[in-house]
Amino acid sequence: MKNQKDSPGTEPSSNQGLSSVDLQDDKSTEKFVRDNVLWMLKTARRILGDDGLAEDAVQTAFGSIFRGLASFQGRSSLKTWMYRIVVNEALMQLRKRERRREWSIDELLPVFDDNGCRIEQDWASFETPEILLQRSETKEVVSELIGQLPENYRIVLLLRDIEEMSTAEVAEVLELSEANVKVRLHRARAALKKLLEPLLRGEQL
Amino acid sequence: MMGLGKTTMRRLHGVMFKLPYMITCEAFEDFILAYLDDELSPKQKFVFEMHLKLCRECREYLRAYRAAIQLAKDGDEQIHPLQDVPEDLIKAVIDASRR
Numbered sequence: 001m002k003n004q005k006d007s008p009g010t011e012p013s014s015n016q017g018l019s020s021v022d023l024q025d026d027k028s029t030e031k032f033v034r035d036n037v038l039w040m041l042k043t044a045r046r047i048l049g050d051d052g053l054a055e056d057a058v059q060t061a062f063g064s065i066f067r068g069l070a071s072f073q074g075r076s077s078l079k080t081w082m083y084r085i086v087v088n089e090a091l092m093q094l095r096k097r098e099r100r101r102e103w104s105i106d107e108l109l110p111v112f113d114d115n116g117c118r119i120e121q122d123w124a125s126f127e128t129p130e131i132l133l134q135r136s137e138t139k140e141v142v143s144e145l146i147g148q149l150p151e152n153y154r155i156v157l158l159l160r161d162i163e164e165m166s167t168a169e170v171a172e173v174l175e176l177s178e179a180n181v182k183v184r185l186h187r188a189r190a191a192l193k194k195l196l197e198p199l200l201r202g203e204q205l
Numbered sequence: 206m207m208g209l210g211k212t213t214m215r216r217l218h219g220v221m222f223k224l225p226y227m228i229t230c231e232a233f234e235d236f237i238l239a240y241l242d243d244e245l246s247p248k249q250k251f252v253f254e255m256h257l258k259l260c261r262e263c264r265e266y267l268r269a270y271r272a273a274i275q276l277a278k279d280g281d282e283q284i285h286p287l288q289d290v291p292e293d294l295i296k297a298v299i300d301a302s303r304r
Contacts, residue, residue, distance in 0.1 A: 023302060033298050055294050062298045115219025116229030120262040129275040142280035161274055162281045186238040193273035200269050
């Protein structure tokens, strides 16, 4: 994880070796839970956008982790394995919920003419992110629009750009090839750019 | 080039982008991710930046694309402040582990 801004306990503890988790020992179990609960909640909240659902997802994820620890093969790092469980659990919760408004990716990708030239609406005005972020409503709008991205793309954008995982880590967590992660990330960003255009052009939403 | 219609401009670009060391906007699109991750070879980077100099549409597109990434990153930090340690959840997890 590249993000150094958070305090301990909010990022997966990469050195949390299996030997240090003893499920027969209450203190060891509690330490393991405390070391990991915040980053797991943060990740689940980003996917679900809801505190209660995120807590449910994390609780179920811990159950899966405890059950799986004994047979964990160490083919990926413990951190990546735990990430995969949390992400999958959050995605399951998401699918159980009522469908939100979600675009199809093709509607949001850039358009080119027969010569391969970009068809882009003129940018008469452009508001920088710095200016936009000074407004209280911006973060809410951005969050809402990220939520409208198709799930397969949104999850890659969340893990790569917001959780700041590497391409290789995202590929492992989502069990995709790195090439596939890159394609999805680029499309997710292009789609988000399209959805953010009215905001960036300074138009009323 | 002022006064030329957008379609004419695109047609001109269409011809120009077929010249050596030139790429179309569509090819440019495929390089954006690697460019931002600084993964292009020096020659690819030269070709990419040459296109960027010549093509206003791609320049503006890339500016908005980068702005979208920044808004996603910085917007998110503000909307998801760190929570306090959720004691209830920790207790529930530990209780469940004992079963």
